[in-house]
Amino acid sequence: MCKIKKIIELGSCILLSLLYTEGWAQFTSNGLQSLKIVPQQTWNNPAFIAPYNVYIGLPILSGVHAQLNNNFLAYNRLIERDINDSLRFNIDKLLNKLEPKNLIGVDLAVDLLNVGFKVKKNYFSFGANLNVHTDLLLTKNTLNFLGKGPAANLGNNNLSGNSFDFKGYLSIYLGYARQINDDLSVGIRLKYLNGLYDFTTKKMNVHWHVHNGDMEAESNETPYYYVLNVDGDICTNLPIDSNLKINGFNPMDNLFKNHGFGVDLGINYTFADNWNVNFSVLDLGFIKWKQGVSNWTSRNANIDYKFSGLSKINIGQSSGINIDSMANTLITEVLDTLGFEYESNKAYTTPLAATFVLGVGYTLYEKHQFTALFKGINRPHSFQFECGVAYTYTPSKNFAISVNNTFKNSSWLNLGIALAGNIGPIQIYLLVDRINSFKVVAMKTLGVQAGINILLGKQEIYESVRQRKRNDIAAEKNMGY
DSSP states (O other), X not given: OHHHHHHHHHHHHHHHHHHXXXXXXXXXXXXXXTOTTOGGGGGTOTTOOOSEEEEEEOTTTXXXXXXXXXXXXXXXXXXXXXXXXXXXXXXXXXXTTOOSEEEEEEEEEEEEEEEEEEETTEEXXXXXXXXXXXXXXXXXXXXXXXXXXXXXXXXXXXXXXXXXXXXXXXXXXEEEEEEOSSSEEEEEEEEEEEEEEEEEEEEEEEEEEESSOOTTOOOXXXXXXXEEEEEEEEEEOSOXXXXXXXXXXXXXXXXXXXXXXXXXXXXXXXXSSSEEEEEEEEEEEEEEEOTTOEEEEEESOOEEEEOOOOSEEEOSGGGTOOGGGHHHHHHHHXXXXXXXXXXXXXXXXXXXXXXXXXXXXXXXXXXXXXXXXXXXXXXXXXXXXXXXXXXXXEEETTEEEEEEEEEOSSOSOOEEEEEEEEEXXXXXXXXXXXXXXXXXXXXXXXXXXXXXXEEEEXXXXXXXXXXXXXXXXXXXXXTTO
């Protein structure tokens, strides 16, 4: 029971700490889709061509992208104050708001280098960025079991379908886009991937049953003895020793030792004077992990526990939780508690979270653009779909502002705003989106993307030039030329 309780305490603190992290956002962004003056728009689609002869992203400062993906957890769902003004975890309140699949996903990317330049109708780009992805997926059955105990969940003995994936990698890319004609452009971005660290649950099937069957008690909080049956596989390159401790790990020790490959593909087509459609497939690829790899397995481990569930947990020094080491402790406690043992050091492969993006845009009087964005993300062990709408006002080639909303299954209101301005050759842009509530205590998701670019050779937005050309041709025909 002590190990189970420790896992819940540590896991809850980790989930809560994610809400305090400033701005988590992905490369692909609903707000970024129609900001044509921002070169980073190409992260939505490599076929987009920036209206500059040359752009240079300041190292690290050119792009910080971060996002928290969360469909069930909010501060006011989990935390309450008791009569002594102490903070406590209110597990029962959280359990009443569960989804069938409950996800906490953190994506973070930082541009280390980002340069692009145009040669006639060809556009080239190259650079490097650092990426961190974390996904924790917990089923409703599992959270109810851990929160209320087995007595309140008789008949729901399947705790399978959970997963935890944690990885960091370096991406070095080379992009190419071509303006085929006035209406069509295509693009491709090739990426060499270098894996730095990884922890992946390949399989995690867990069932439980009552061991002694104390069926005479009437309370749902009866502390039944029960047995966990575990059938799972975990792969990692974290240095977990025979005592299930992680010691002396430095991700830079794996630089250029775990190789991978990725590709982004895109097409951008204007099928009428004011209508545009674009489609892209991003992050098709994989990383093969070879350096420092270990594989862990648990097969039909019959583990006895006496556990009645957790209703409230104290927060603070009295809880005995060391925030600095909780991730280390959580991983090692899970391995130990669920009976995982070292199996081999065989290399393994993990896929990227492939993303499919479809955008449709309508431009009114060159300055007003309305866009709709449909996106599907094939994350480990789950597929997420969302769509969004945005209105963008671009009064000149030096300024743009956009407001947007993203629709998801768990929340229909996720507002955002994006700003971009050029002061001479310097461009500053900022996007904040996925705001599901203006009350911090009720907020579940938040995205932030910001950066500074140096721009050379500003041009009119290509669609504006094309429209002006067509207007001139139409005027000539009307005048009989």
